[in-house]
Amino acid sequence: MVTQAITLNHVSVKYHQNIVLEDINLTIDEGDFVGLIGPNGGGKTTLFKVLLGLISPYQGEAKILGYNILQGRRYIGYVPQLLELDRGFPIKVADVVRMGRLGKRPLLRRYNAKDEEIVTRTLDQVGMLKLRNRPIGELSGGQRQRVYIARALASEPRILLLDEPTANIDSQVQKSIYELLREINELITIVIISHDIGAISSYVKTIGCLNRRLFYHGDKQITTETIEKTYQCPVDLIAHGVAHRVLSEHNCPLHQSEFKQSNHKQKK
C-alpha cells in the first residue's frame, strides 16, 4: 500500500494580514520526487515552513506520514537555501554533518559511535568522505551543498525538503547534484523548490506550481495555462512529454531575467 508522505488539507497561511498561501490541497505519496516552482514571493519557502512546524496555518491541516506536524516533522530532513558563509568560521565538514544528529540525541547525550557511523555513511553517500576534515569554508558552492545534503540525511529522514539547492551553482555541478538526488530518491521522498523547471524536469516525477494557490495534479505535465496562472503573465510552453521552459520573449519585468536565463540554457 502506498503511504502518503505529505497531506495538506485546505491549508491557508498569512503573515500579519497578508495571505501568502490560500486553500492549499496536496497529497504527496512516499517515493515521489516533487519539483515546486513559482515566482518570487509565491509562498514556496512558506510551504516548507508549514511542513517543518515553523509556522502554523490559520486554517486547514497538514500531516506528515499521517502524523500531525509536531510528531511528523522528525521524519523530515531539510536543506535550506545556500546562505552566505563566514569562510573563516572554524568548523570542519564532519562537524557540519554531525549537527544533523542533534535532533536524534536525548538532551546532553554525547555523540556516540552510531552518530559517527552515520556521519561517515552520509558523507560517503554524497561523495564527500575524503574531505571530512576540511574546513567548510574551503569548499566550493557545489561541495558545500553536498555537505548540507549529508547533514540532512544524517537525521535519517523519510522526506527530504530542499530549497533551491542549485542556486548559484554552475550547470555541470547542478547536474551532478540532481543525479545524487535521484539516487537518494530511491529510498527517500523528495520535494525540491526550484526556479529552473528546465533543469529539474528531467529528474522530478511530479511538478507543482505555487503562487499563493497551488496547481498540482500529481504528474509532470504542466500546461501553458497552469504556468500562466502561476506566474500571472503569458508564457510559451513547449511540451515534449515533459514540461519545458519558455523559448520566446517574455515581457513580464518580474520574471524577465529568470526566463532569459532559461532560454539561454535551452538554446545551448
Ligand SMILES: Nc1ncnc2c1ncn2[C@@H]1O[C@H](COP(=O)(O)OP(=O)(O)OP(=O)(O)O)[C@@H](O)[C@H]1O
Ligand atoms: N517572516 C515573514 N513576515 C512577513 N512576510 C513574510 C515573511 N516571510 C515571507 N513573507 C512574505 O510571504 C510571501 C511568500 O514568501 P516566501 O519566502 O514563502 O516565497 P518564495 O516563493 O519562497 O519566494 P522566493 O522564490 O523569492 O524564495 C512573500 O510576499 C514574502 O514577502
